[in-house]
Amino acid sequence: xxxxxxxxxxxxxxxxxxVTFRCDPISEHNRLYWYRQTLGQGPxxxxxxxxxxxxxxxxxxxxxxxxxxxxxxFSTLEIQRTEQGDSAMYLCASSPGGLNTEAFFGQxxxxxxV
Amino acid sequence: xxxxxxxxxxMFVQEKEAVTLDCTYDTxxxxxxxxxxxxxxxxxxxxxxxxxxxxxxxxxxxxxxxNFQKARxxxxxxISASQLGDSAMYFCAMRExxxxxxxxxxPGTRLxxxx
Numbered sequence: 001x002x003x004x005x006x007x008x009x010x011x012x013x014x015x016x017x018x019v020t021f022r023c024d025p026i027s028e029h030n031r032l033y034w035y036r037q038t039l040g041q042g043p044x045x046x047x048x049x050x051x052x053x054x055x056x057x058x059x060x061x062x063x064x065x066x067x068x069x070x071x072x073x074f075s076t077l078e079i080q081r082t083e084q085g086d087s088a089m090y091l092c093a094s095s096p097g098g099l100n101t102e103a104f105f106g107q108x109x110x111x112x113x114v
Numbered sequence: 115x116x117x118x119x120x121x122x123x124x125m126f127v128q129e130k131e132a133v134t135l136d137c138t139y140d141t142x143x144x145x146x147x148x149x150x151x152x153x154x155x156x157x158x159x160x161x162x163x164x165x166x167x168x169x170x171x172x173x174x175x176x177x178x179x180x181n182f183q184k185a186r187x188x189x190x191x192x193i194s195a196s197q198l199g200d201s202a203m204y205f206c207a208m209r210e211x212x213x214x215x216x217x218x219x220x221p222g223t224r225l226x227x228x229x
Contacts, residue, residue, distance in 0.1 A: 033217060042118075042205050042219040043159075055215060091159070099147040099214040100166050103207075105159035 004106035006092050012112045013082055020078045021109045025094030032075050033103060034067055035091040036060070043091055049075060082113045117141065118206050118220030125225050127196045134181070135191045135223045137206030143167075146210040148189040150180065153222075154202040162204075165189055196227045 005024040013019050025032050030051050035043035046065070048056040051072035064082075069075040079086055089110050093103035119138045127133035139148065150162040165173045165180045173180040181190040193200055206220040 031215070035219075040203075040222075040224075042120075042221045045216075045218055048215055048217075050213070050215065089157070093159075093217075095217075097213065099145055099209050100164060101209075101214075102149055102161040102164060103217055104161070107158060 004092055004094055004104050006090075006106035006109050008109060009107060010110050010112075012114060015084060015113055016081055018078065018080045019082060019111065020076055021090055021092075021111075023075045023077070023092030023094075023106060024073075025075070025092070026104055027073075029094035029096050029104070030072065031095045031097065031103075032069055033093045033095075034075070034077050035093065037089045037091055037108070038087075046077075046090075079111075082111075084113045087111055087113045116220075117218045118208055120206055120220040120223050122223045123221075125223055126228055127193075127225065128228050129198060130195055132192060132194045133196055133225065135193070135204050135206075135225065137189045137191065137220060139187050139189065139206070139208050141187075141208065141210050143210045146208055147214065148180070148182070149207040149209065150178070150189075150191045151205045151207060151219075152200075152202045153205065154199075159205075163191070193225075198227050198229060201225060201227045 032049040034046040037043045049069040064080045067077045089108045091108045093105045095103040146167045148165045152160045163175045163178045179192045203222045205222045209217045
């Protein structure tokens with residue numbers, strides 16, 4: 001397994017368009033996280049999946065954001081009607097269960113809304 | 115309220131010297147985990163070191179050690195013998211919750227190693 005994979009790496013879109021990002025976690029990891037990171041800031045938690053169940057969702061996640069993890073494998077994050085404030089790096093991470101396990105991050109998808 | 119506080123937006127250290135990056139955290143859980151990650155300019159998040167809330171010994175990984183003071187809720191990262199390649203953003207993170215599902219990050223400290 002080559003680690004967490006995110007596609008696309010870069011996305012430029014016009015304001016108002018919908019975008020979808022994909023994350024393929026490490027195969028045996030049951031936990032999957034999405035974060036948003038703006039320049040010079042720490043990753044902000046967006047949402048969390050345990051297997052296929054979405055168990056946590058940040059208040060930062062407006063109704064325009066939706067995430068899925070069908071069958072507990074890959075995950076998608078969709079942003080509808082994008083706004084310029086959505087421009088950021090979107091990071092996906094996966095981990096096994098337990099308190100003492102680190103999260104493994106993908107390379108991220110950089111979204112630019114013009 | 116912020117779960118993780120890193121009060122040093124930027125730090126400078128001379129090559130080969132040691133540096134301490136501060137982290138304080140807030141949780142009401144008895145069981146939790148504390149992590150440090152490095153993010154170089156290339157953007158990838160690199161796991162450095164872990165400390166469990168019940169661990170009695172401070173964690174060490176090569177040149178990295180964690181100064182864990184549970185009563186003060188602090189988990190400072192110590193980097194010994196700094197190298198130019200250590201220049202990066204450093205993030206403190208905490209995993210908490212019944213199943214460890216909450217995994218939150220601090221705002222980070224930018225470390226610059228001077229030759």
